[in-house]
Amino acid sequence: MKPEECIDFFFKPESIALIGASPNPEKLSHTILKSLRKMNFEGKIYPVNPGYGEIEGLKCYSTPGEIEDRIDIAIFAVPARSVLEILKGPVENIKGAIIVSSGFRETGSGGKKMEDDLRALLKEKGIRAMGPNCLGIYDTVSNVDTFFIEREKIGRPVREGVSVLTQSGSFAAMIMDELAYEGAGVARVVSYGNKVDVDESDCLEFLERDEATKAVVLYIESVTDGRRFLEAASRCVKKKPVVALKVGKREPGARAASSHTGAISGMYEAYEAAFRKTGIIEVASYEELKDACKVLNRYSPVKGKRVLIITDGGGVGISIADACEEAGLRIPELSETAVRKLKENLPAFASVRNPVDLTGSVRDEHYVAAMQETPAEEYDLAIVSLLWGPPLLTEGVAEKIRNFAESCGKPIIISSPGGKFSRELVSVFTKTGMPVFFSPESAVRAAAVLCGGNGKQE
């Protein structure tokens, strides 16, 4: 790859120009400035707006050309027409642009013309660009946050290992807010919108090399260059798991996608084949994508599909077993040795088959005994389901399970459905990076991702 084709600098910027900066708290640019400061972005920040001499204590410039510094990222938070006007002026010191402005291709033929002009102008000036019609970058590694929605409205996840690529800004906002709410994190999120220049393949190529990214999660409406995407994805999959949700699969989802970012969704079957060929784990829904983010922050995929289920509620155990079967996972029968050891170490009320049912008489230590006494070679991952009703179960169980999970070589997925009380108790898991899933089915979706995707799709 030629150095000028590489977009790595977007993810380690030393200087950011905020074009359209404003002291007015209602302006998007103001939210971005506040966010960058809240993130403790360590590089230089240059507000640009001919109307002001200073904004929030920072010197304000009339044009980007006035700044006597190289600008790694120029965030354009001005109307569509102004983006073009500014780019026609002196912008030689701008290396990359994030154009959050809407009003381009997604609005119809007039907008499409403007976007074509924008593409030509960027090429002429040698500027790499994300957007337009996007939220840009939320990056827990470089501390960049160009998402122009206040963090009071859309939560910002803590730092973890999964990076998310998405065409849709609303999708990016939705998943960030939910991950933050559930105590889960991300490495980097890129919302690249209309893809006037930077696309999924550019980002994938970077994330393949990126050490902070342990897994990649993609929301795809359409792919710009199929062949390049296949190559980038194949290379990336060799280094880390890649999960994809293709939306706009059929009419009318496809119809909506086309008006949304101006994309033509293409035949779903072609995407499905490409995912299978490259080893991308395909998920079928937003819920599954979110569950994938949570589980891949903590665990790597496993080789088999054998699930050990441990529960304190028989009905919930059955629901998990049913959902596993539905997803193409297996609930192996335990060996005679395992059953004997479990019988010896668990009280008589426990049901010592798979699912292991510790019942409402459970005590904290029974969870650990059940995990310890089942030989590791008999399963590939475990789903541990906790209902917090049993009278002798205390919040101490969470630490016990977490300690076992840390020493055990297998992924332990926590399923803890319920309301206020259980959400408070499970925070001891999430605080240490152990993901918690709030329905039997979501725990199984996470398990299916680790087992390489829904078996029924194969």
Added chain:
Amino acid sequence: MKPEECIDFFFKPESIALIGASPNPEKLSHTILKSLRKMNFEGKIYPVNPGYGEIEGLKCYSTPGEIEDRIDIAIFAVPARSVLEILKGPVENIKGAIIVSSGFRETGSGGKKMEDDLRALLKEKGIRAMGPNCLGIYDTVSNVDTFFIEREKIGRPVREGVSVLTQSGSFAAMIMDELAYEGAGVARVVSYGNKVDVDESDCLEFLERDEATKAVVLYIESVTDGRRFLEAASRCVKKKPVVALKVGKREPGARAASSHTGAISGMYEAYEAAFRKTGIIEVASYEELKDACKVLNRYSPVKGKRVLIITDGGGVGISIADACEEAGLRIPELSETAVRKLKENLPAFASVRNPVDLTGSVRDEHYVAAMQETPAEEYDLAIVSLLWGPPLLTEGVAEKIRNFAESCGKPIIISSPGGKFSRELVSVFTKTGMPVFFSPESAVRAAAVLCGGNGKQE
């Protein structure tokens, strides 16, 4: 039906005996006593325990026979063997029993023998009974709560119209806690456990007649008497919607179910056929069952499968459309008239097809305009999706949408994914009984229930 076969008195008791009552707050019976008082149960409460003269200010009796009153419900919260002993004594004044004790059939052959003895004894004494190995009744109409788990641990839903029948106590606790957490309610919940006497058909026959129950939701491991269930379900379906989740569909879910309440799950295909024949709406997962409860509290099923989608986030709209297609629902194209009216009444940035995308520039009134200008005859129900990021969107939109929903003849399903901020804002919906769904897919699951179930199953 003979009067003695009718179990209606369980749902309008005038007197409750609590057998095994105790002043010890760690005893299950103590939790039940606290719950009955918290519910403001208006009938008489008689603690029974030979060890005490008084409990919590109530006179305590040595045996049920000592109570000089008819006892509508005797709650047995004593060990399995004591249940049998007490029933052998003077119990002529007991009409019905709820035996929450475990240690019967679910524990193996010894327990099965005890359960057979229990059945014979109940028959001999002419006592109708729920359980054993159950939580019993949570009833927002009669203010009965025999669920022996503290409400600090498992939330209690407010009064609404859906009644839930379940074999599994853990399932009952899980769904009650989650419904309470999400601001949704129930009419009556019955956890009948091992079904020594009262079973799903008895309950269905009562709920068919019950005016407080607007819809019935069933969690089924196995059905005791297939023919009677078919008859009861067919009659009930004529009066109100009935939704069912069959668990233990296949090995090994079926294997787990058999150890759990001692049930043999039977061939799933037979259940599927029975559901179809009787007009029961089948759901495939716990999540779907929960969504069904929420939506049926407010709306009745519709005749068609045409969904209007209104969103402020393009990507989210596409996900909803995809999920609708997947569930066999239709996203009709809007008529030319509708498109013209929408164009006239919505700003240029809005995409006026189905899904209607109001974009991040949305204002509160655009949601109402989009609903008002789409002719009601073009859709059967609407999914209105709100992301709260758009800067001009205020919490006032919730009241506007709610007002429109109240005047409009179609079900309006709110989809509002997100974290802390959005959950606070949507409480204006839930407070007035409008259910809110927290993922695109859950809103679609609710829509599919109203449209008669997942089309792909037909």
